[in-house]
Amino acid sequence: MHSTPSPAKLKLETLLQRCEGAYSQNTLRGYRNDLRHFQKWCEKCGEEWLPTEPETIARFIDEEAETKAMATVKHRLDAIRFAHVMADLSCPTEHSEVKLAVRRARRKKSARQKQALGLTSECLSKMVAACPNTLDGRRNAALLSVGYDTLCRSSELALLAVEHLSPCRSSILIPRSKSDPYGEGRIAHLSEETSALLKDWIELAGLESGPLFRGLHTGKMAEKALSTSSIRRIVKRTAEKAGLSGAEIYGLSGHSMRIGAAQDMMVAGIDTLGIMQAGGWKSKNVLARYVEKASTSKLHRRRWEFLNSIPPG
Known part of the structure; x- marks a missing residue:
């Protein structure tokens, strides 16, 4: 017996289906994974994920920066921005609270990504x-x-x-x-x-x-x-x-x-x-x-x- 998808998951899939053909499958797959992660975090905290408040995103960034690389934090922030833009909502990621959270995360750890070895x-x-x-x-x-x-x-x-x-x-x-x-x-x-x-x-x-x-x-x-x-x-x-x-x-x-x-x-x-x-x-x-x-x-x-x-x- 199949379980009924949650309203949040249905909202995400509907949003991504609109983008089929306009973005590559790899890009949409990445957004889906990052947004599902954000959804689960919001559910745990009792917050809405779409639309969401700048203060909520700032808390999310602060928590993510404790255990995740800066590149991962940035990818998830990009996904949140993408979801709001595609839903024709005002973009909370441009708020000063979010920008300050990003600066805190960058100062806490190196933003440098590990580079693959060159096959010369x-x-x-x-x-x-x-x-x-x-x-x-x-x-x-x-x-x-x-x-x-x-x-x-x-x-x-x-x-x-x-x-x-x-x-x-x-x-x-x-x-x-x-x-x-x-x-x-x-x-x-x-x-x-x-x-x-x-x-x-x-x-x-x-x-x-x-x-x-x-x-x-x-x-x-x-x-x-x-x-x-x-x-x-x-x-x-x-x-x-x-x-x-x-x-x-x-x-x-x-x-x-x-x-x-x-x-x-x-x-x-x-x-x-x-x-x-x-x-x-x-x-x-x-x-x-x-x-x-x-x-x-x-x-x-x-x-x-x-x-x-x-x-x-």
Whole structure:
């Protein structure tokens, strides 16, 4: 026997259904999770969640900041703002009480997000070499190399189809991304090595159309594309086969190819605008966080080289 959904849950689902097609499923899924969390907190405190008062949101932020990362607090605040805007209600998140609560949370803990480890060219070579000459091994080698060359997020890799490849497989269309919600797309270029790996995978898998990277079950090809969680597991499993350290494996994620490629481009002397265009970034600040480790390392190497070149005395 099915239980009747609560009025609060029905209100949330009705609100999100209106947004279908205007926002990606990943975005709506994130809003749903954050708003359900806020709903439960409001029910426990005897408060309304929509509309809600600025003082209620401020108390929520104060409590969340005790145990959650600042990024999580911000995501939940964005979800609350979204719900009020979509319900055509005045936005309480702009109230001074809420802004003060956010400042308290930021002062209490670092707002710095943990960054995934960059899968640089050196690391990529080791991992590709560790992929066996099997169906899943050829897929994994092609997946890692395409991710690096295109600077794709895992969600973008999951959207790639055979039809997006150019006839000679020297470039590929990235049809949609987090920073491209309307699907204008961008063209990414592939190295000769990556094109060869893709050729091996496509021919071995017998792909003619549909998702470019698919799951395998007991050696049989799935019809659906790999999920982002599957891509993340492939990255970590391949790193383990390549003999990377436990700390390196732990730091890798589905974003690691994107981060590593951006770091390599910066070290190679490619300017910020060029890297932004290659990876589809809209914000210099976001890119700066990606490449800062490589940037800092390069600056230190230059300093040491300069100091070592000075004659003693």
